Amino acid sequence: MSTGISKSPDSKYWRQVYRAVLSEIDKSKLAQRIAEAEKAVVLRARELFQAAGDNGEETEALDDVMYALHALRSNYQVLGTPV
16 A cells, blocks of 8 residues: 655655554554554664664654554554454
C-alpha cells in the first residue's frame, strides 16, 4: 500500500509514515500503516547505527515511536480489531 509519501534518506520519511498511522481513520488500513511505519523506523535506526555522529535525539525518538506503534497494535488487538 502506498501512502503517497516518497522515501527519504533522512528523518522525514519515518516521521511522515508515523503521522499517517496516527491520522488513519479506516481501521481496515491501520494494520498496513503500522507495518509500514515499523519498517521505516527500523530502516532509519539501522542508518543511524551505521552513521557517525551524534544521533541520540533521533534514536530516542525512534525508540519512542516503535513503542507507540506496538502499543497501538496491542490496543486494537485487545479491542478485537485485527491489526
